[in-house]
Amino acid sequence: MAALNLKGITKIYPHSAGQKKAKRKKGEPEKKTNLQVTDQGVIAVQKFDLNIADKEFIVLVGPSGCGKSTTLRMVAGLEEISGGELYIDGQLVNDVEPKNRDIAMVFQSYALYPHMSVYENMAFPLKLRKMDKAEIDRRVKEAAEILDITQYLDRKPKALSGGQRQRVAIGRAIVREPKVLLMDEPLSNLDAKLRNQMRAEIIKLRQKINTTFIYVTHDQTEAMTLGDRIVIMKDGFIQQIGTPQEVFDHPANIFVAGFIGMPQMNFFDAQLEVSGGKYAVSVGGCRVELSADKQANLTAHKVPAQSITLGVRPSHMVLSKESGNTLTASVEVAEMMGSEVHFHANANGRDVVVIVPTMDAKGEHIDTFHTGDKLNLTFSGSVCHVFGKDGKNLEF
Amino acid sequence: MNKRSLEASRKRMTVYTYIALILGALIMVFPFVWMILTSLKTVPESMKVPPTIFPQEMIVTNFGDAMKSLPFLKLYLNTGLMIFFRVICAVAFSSMAGYAFAMLEFRGKKLLFGVVLVQMSLPSQIFIIPQYQMVAKMGLANSIFALVFPGIVSAFGVFFLRQTYMGIPKEIGEAAYLDGCTQWQTFYKVMFPLTGTSVAALTIFTAVFAYSDLMWPLVVNSDLNMMTLSSGLATLRGQFTTNFPVLMAGSLLAMLPMVILYLIFQRQFIEGIASTGGK
Numbered sequence A: 001m002a003a004l005n006l007k008g009i010t011k012i013y014p015h016s017a018g019q020k021k022a023k024r025k026k027g028e029p030e031k032k033t034n035l036q037v038t039d040q041g042v043i044a045v046q047k048f049d050l051n052i053a054d055k056e057f058i059v060l061v062g063p064s065g066c067g068k069s070t071t072l073r074m075v076a077g078l079e080e081i082s083g084g085e086l087y088i089d090g091q092l093v094n095d096v097e098p099k100n101r102d103i104a105m106v107f108q109s110y111a112l113y114p115h116m117s118v119y120e121n122m123a124f125p126l127k128l129r130k131m132d133k134a135e136i137d138r139r140v141k142e143a144a145e146i147l148d149i150t151q152y153l154d155r156k157p158k159a160l161s162g163g164q165r166q167r168v169a170i171g172r173a174i175v176r177e178p179k180v181l182l183m184d185e186p187l188s189n190l191d192a193k194l195r196n197q198m199r200a201e202i203i204k205l206r207q208k209i210n211t212t213f214i215y216v217t218h219d220q221t222e223a224m225t226l227g228d229r230i231v232i233m234k235d236g237f238i239q240q241i242g243t244p245q246e247v248f249d250h251p252a253n254i255f256v257a258g259f260i261g262m263p264q265m266n267f268f269d270a271q272l273e274v275s276g277g278k279y280a281v282s283v284g285g286c287r288v289e290l291s292a293d294k295q296a297n298l299t300a301h302k303v304p305a306q307s308i309t310l311g312v313r314p315s316h317m318v319l320s321k322e323s324g325n326t327l328t329a330s331v332e333v334a335e336m337m338g339s340e341v342h343f344h345a346n347a348n349g350r351d352v353v354v355i356v357p358t359m360d361a362k363g364e365h366i367d368t369f370h371t372g373d374k375l376n377l378t379f380s381g382s383v384c385h386v387f388g389k390d391g392k393n394l395e396f
Numbered sequence B: 001m002n003k004r005s006l007e008a009s010r011k012r013m014t015v016y017t018y019i020a021l022i023l024g025a026l027i028m029v030f031p032f033v034w035m036i037l038t039s040l041k042t043v044p045e046s047m048k049v050p051p052t053i054f055p056q057e058m059i060v061t062n063f064g065d066a067m068k069s070l071p072f073l074k075l076y077l078n079t080g081l082m083i084f085f086r087v088i089c090a091v092a093f094s095s096m097a098g099y100a101f102a103m104l105e106f107r108g109k110k111l112l113f114g115v116v117l118v119q120m121s122l123p124s125q126i127f128i129i130p131q132y133q134m135v136a137k138m139g140l141a142n143s144i145f146a147l148v149f150p151g152i153v154s155a156f157g158v159f160f161l162r163q164t165y166m167g168i169p170k171e172i173g174e175a176a177y178l179d180g181c182t183q184w185q186t187f188y189k190v191m192f193p194l195t196g197t198s199v200a201a202l203t204i205f206t207a208v209f210a211y212s213d214l215m216w217p218l219v220v221n222s223d224l225n226m227m228t229l230s231s232g233l234a235t236l237r238g239q240f241t242t243n244f245p246v247l248m249a250g251s252l253l254a255m256l257p258m259v260i261l262y263l264i265f266q267r268q269f270i271e272g273i274a275s276t277g278g279k
């Protein structure tokens, strides 16, 4: 049993004396993130509200510097919480030492103890808890079994590969049977193939050990495949919380829409029109009436006609034989992916990506296009995402 | 053709390198050889002008005389104890202070570290008078403690181990903290064991320095029975203003343990010196 409640958690990194001066002098040349800066310091995480159910797998995802690690480290107890309240199982733990929070963490850099063997690494947290030898042995062996590292128990971490080290790091975390298992980009030091493999292992691991997970990544594939719910963050703020399907189908704003999904969603400058109580979008001579559920959402919010940013995912763009009521695009690059082709094209002044299968259902090859060719594109009313000028999804 | 000339020039370089190294070795070794030869000469021969290289009349009584004029067992013991305690103190306190400077955040850290740096950059001789006064006021002159006193903390050691601790990823300490270590347990169970090479280097460095330290032992311990090898030998110069053979014999005796230790720990010794970047 371990439910977590994060209530308005905020983290302010105070300015250090040197930093302030340096920043003023340099005039802040590098600015990767747009974190809010106050007199007190840099606000790395703001008003983080999240209720995590017992045994839920939560993924925090977002671009570099958005405050994912900071949030995780506050839950772990490695960073002081500047504001807000953190409850584990209903108990306020803001000022509780990490060892009494019953959490374990897996670091990106593994952070194994180099002078201890794999066995000793995994036994270490248990020894500190003065557990008896037989029980330690049982738990270490069991975890090693789960993670398939039994044959390396006598080795030092130096003699292991990256993937094996990561397993040991996970092993060290799970032997304690913690209430909450925190992972900070555990796979980002591995090569692509191993990462895919370990991702599957983590899914399996989750079925074997029953605990609450909070997993940090900047990789949206990991987020989509692992999470029960995803928390998308930017500049210290939560952008959206939802299941992978929810955030994919109903992104709350342009940022989420662009962040989730590969290749990225296409965006167009378009008009939202209302006629006879029906909403439609029109972009570059192409007018599409929105689907019934979208109509209902927009009507419920009494959204007026306005200029909008229209989002359509690449796989939802359809090639049309006719040229009436379509969006014309000129092909710039065609990437052959095997079963599909990605066309990078220019339509209505914006770059778009269109994914087209190379074969139709009957196995007939579809005509391919070359640089400079014109495409006639359409899309249905159910795949349109309409964002207002402030970037928010108008359906919300 | 080209390849052959390249090979030839490489060979020539090797020859030059060897000649340079042999010359260097001769220059380094000569004082030792001279010391051995002098210790076997009679007093008049040792002062002859022009000097002889090989003793015309070889005698070994100089060694006996040296042992008679100095309490050698005591000197060995004093030197050994001084080195032992200085090493223990340097390693223990430098490790703790180095860890604190590298890993912990506390008020006045920058200032305190500045003090360490300043102390390191000043010659140790300027501290001798105040240090002597401190020891004398405590009434502890002429004791082993007096010999150890200036080596209790080592600014160099603090700096050196701080650098080592800085090189250890912070996550390891954080992992230990999450695993349930207290600050002290993190230090001695996880961090300290990772500094083995640096601690070995500091040990060697401290030991060699303590062994060859002359000024402080001479100043603080005037009782011959509380002297170290180096200061004891220095008194020989006073008693026998001109008896070089006995002095050389004594020096050889004093060198013996160090030479034996060096032969045993040659590898660690060289690695240690190389890793400190000193000398």
Ligand SMILES: Nc1ncnc2c1ncn2[C@@H]1O[C@H](COP(=O)(O)OP(=O)(O)OP(=O)(O)O)[C@@H](O)[C@H]1O
Binding pocket: A013, A014, A033, A035, A042, A044, A062, A063, A064, A065, A066, A067, A068, A069, A070, A071, A218
């Ligand atoms: N000790 C600190 N002092 C001041 N600012 C900090 C400190 N640690 C982190 N920050 C700032 O807080 C912000 C959030 O950092 P955080 O490490 O949580 O990002 P992240 O989302 O984990 O990014 P990444 O994907 O690169 O790991 C960053 O912009 C960073 O510059």
Ligand SMILES: [Mg+2]
Binding pocket: A068, A069, A070, A184
């Ligand atoms: Mg991070």
